[in-house]
Structure formats: C-alpha cells, structure tokens
Amino acid sequence: MLTLLSLVCFLVCSDALVRVPLYKVHSEDHTLLARSRLEKRAKVDVTLRGGATLYGEITVGTPAQPFRVLLDTGSTDFWVTSDECSRSKEACRKHRKYKSSDSSTFEKNGKKWYTLYGSGFFAGFLSQDVVEVEGLKVQKQTFAEVIQFSKVFKSEVFDGVLGLGFPRARHAAPVFQNMVDQKLVDQPVYGLWMNKDDSASVGGSLTLGGYDSSHYRGRVTWTRVIEPAHWKLSVDSVMFGNVDVTAGCEDCREVVLDSGAGKHVWAPKEAHKKIVEVTGARLYEDTEVNGEVHVVDCNKVDNLPVFYITISGTKLPITPQQYIFKQMYKGEEICELGIGSYSVWVMGEMFQKKYYTLYDYGNQRIGFAQSV
Numbered sequence: 001m002l003t004l005l006s007l008v009c010f011l012v013c014s015d016a017l018v019r020v021p022l023y024k025v026h027s028e029d030h031t032l033l034a035r036s037r038l039e040k041r042a043k044v045d046v047t048l049r050g051g052a053t054l055y056g057e058i059t060v061g062t063p064a065q066p067f068r069v070l071l072d073t074g075s076t077d078f079w080v081t082s083d084e085c086s087r088s089k090e091a092c093r094k095h096r097k098y099k100s101s102d103s104s105t106f107e108k109n110g111k112k113w114y115t116l117y118g119s120g121f122f123a124g125f126l127s128q129d130v131v132e133v134e135g136l137k138v139q140k141q142t143f144a145e146v147i148q149f150s151k152v153f154k155s156e157v158f159d160g161v162l163g164l165g166f167p168r169a170r171h172a173a174p175v176f177q178n179m180v181d182q183k184l185v186d187q188p189v190y191g192l193w194m195n196k197d198d199s200a201s202v203g204g205s206l207t208l209g210g211y212d213s214s215h216y217r218g219r220v221t222w223t224r225v226i227e228p229a230h231w232k233l234s235v236d237s238v239m240f241g242n243v244d245v246t247a248g249c250e251d252c253r254e255v256v257l258d259s260g261a262g263k264h265v266w267a268p269k270e271a272h273k274k275i276v277e278v279t280g281a282r283l284y285e286d287t288e289v290n291g292e293v294h295v296v297d298c299n300k301v302d303n304l305p306v307f308y309i310t311i312s313g314t315k316l317p318i319t320p321q322q323y324i325f326k327q328m329y330k331g332e333e334i335c336e337l338g339i340g341s342y343s344v345w346v347m348g349e350m351f352q353k354k355y356y357t358l359y360d361y362g363n364q365r366i367g368f369a370q371s372v
Helices: 004-012 151-155 175-181 269-279 298-303 349-354
Strands: 018-027 051-060 065-072 078-081 107-117 120-133 136-148 160-163 189-194 202-208 216-224 232-234 237-240 254-257 265-268 307-311 314-318 324-329 332-337 339-342 345-347 355-360 365-371
Touching (some): 051 202, 065 078, 107 136, 120 151, 120 175, 136 175, 189 349, 216 232, 216 314, 237 269, 269 332, 298 324, 298 332, 345 349
Parallel strands (some): 065 160, 078 136, 254 345, 265 339
Antiparallel strands (some): 018 051, 018 202, 051 065, 051 120, 078 160, 107 120, 120 136, 189 202, 232 254, 237 307, 324 332, 355 365
C-alpha cells in the first residue's frame, strides 16, 4: 500500500510530473476507434457521423523521428507505421513512417506481429529502439512496425497506437512499464484528463508519474482492478432514473476504461436493450450509416432520466445532455443515443470528459473525481 507521504507527493508535487498534451483533430468517418480490443473478432456499432481523434506526440529512434499516436488505455499494443509499407497503399502514403536504417539505436527483432480491431487487420514485425515521450527517453523499447493496414486507417490522423494497459503474457513490455522499470517516473501512476470544450485544440492531458490536481476537484473514489489484463473494474449498479439496467444480468457489472473507444459509452447487450426502452430510442434508418445507431426525439432530451454509475458506493451521474449527441446530418438535427451495444461496459470519452481518471498502475486500482 502507498504510504501517506507517497500519496501526498504524487497528488501535489506537480514539479515532478510529466504532462503529455493530447491534441484533437475532427474526422468525418471515425471508425477505427469504435473497435474491439477486448474480443478480437467482435463487430461493434460505430458513430452516426464524425468524431474526434485524440493523439499525443512521441519520437522513435536516434535522431528522433516524430509520430502522432493514439494513447490507448484499452491495450498494451505499441505500433507505428513502417517505412517498409507499400507506397501503393493510401494508408501508407498518408502517414509518417519509421525508417530503421536512419536510427543509430535501432535493434532488429523481426518477429511477426498482428492485431485485429473491429475495423480490420493490422500486421507487421517487431523492432527495438529508443522512444521519447515529453523528454522521457525509454531505452530498448520493443514496438511493432506495421506494414499492413485496415482500409479505414487512411482517414486517421495518427500514425500508430501507444497502449497504456498492463503487461500481458507473450506481449512486449508496455512503454509505461519500461518507464517505471527504468526509473523515469517518480510513481507507477498516471492521470488522464479529457477537455470538455470540444472547440479547444488541446483535447486533454496525460500526466505521467502522478496526478494533476488542477484537473479535478472533490473526493477521489477508488476501486480495485478486477482483471489486470485491462483496466477493468466492477460497479455496484448502473441506473437510468429508477431502472437498474444491470438487474438480472450476470456480466453487466464489469466496466472497462478505454481512452481509445471513441466518444461513446458501450453497454452489454442486455443492458443496452433496457436503455433503449427507458429512453424511447429508435433505430435510425439510413443506408449510408455504418452499424446500428439509435436516436431519440430532440424535443424530449431534457426529460430523459439521468444515467448513474455507482462505484464503491459513490454515484457518478451523466446527464441526458451528455449522453445524447446532437448533430446535423443531411440538413436534419439528429439526437443520437451515445450508448452503443457491446459485450461489456466500455467507458469512452463521454464518461472520461466528465470524470478525471487516476490510474494507479502499481496498486492496480482506478480513481475517479469530478473533472474541471
């Protein structure tokens, strides 16, 4: 357990913290992020139209080669686009590429690597090099050079993914684990803030080695991680008004925190059916819309129930104005239900904009506080 002195230090000793700004770029078709990392072959719903990609900036190699990466709490994967990808592919041409022959610190691995997202297959091979994140230089970091991409990758602004999950068997050590092992951070913890202001160019901040108390207020609610492979926790209940949507559902109280899951919250299928009933949502019928999208009457949004997630006895509310996404589509105002259907609860940007998330890597627990 953390000592009181250690707790105070990583909560308030801001001079020791490393802050990684997250930049926001809006895209028309935001499908890669609405993906399955937890069940490798699953197909999940996607957004009605558009979205925003949050990415951080890192470098790989010596001299430094810059990349934009999706900072992803939902995986341990770390990959960037390789210079060995085919220039005939648009996804290859559009992204920054790692060139191993230009780096004096490159070390060959060569082991084949692949991963599956809801949007498709990514494959390449492993390499090793220096990785720098806001001045923190991680030595001998193993990562994947990707040469095969899902076709939707061409529309994404980032060049790769940097996973912030726990170490997993048969996977290379994640970047943050190596930061801890190489004593580059003071504490094995990090904090994630997502900006509520959608018009701001800076979409958030990842704080390494501690938590940034300027981004939250009030008491922190802590809970244990129940599956170290992911940032997965157990909740007491999930309510829509007076309706417990987890009632009678054995697996409906497991929640995963995933910064790469897009702007939605994803609910287990049984819970999602109840949410659709409680909100009066209906399927939006349009042949150009990918996946199932539910909408509500825009005139009734203010009368919808509050969405409560209770964790360790603390109610964390999300209002209908936050879980309903208003947008224009083909000249019509659409009010989309921002809760999709999946196998477990997955908390994306909607939840993480409302609550600052404190990831205690060393003690395998997660904290939540009101975001400011």
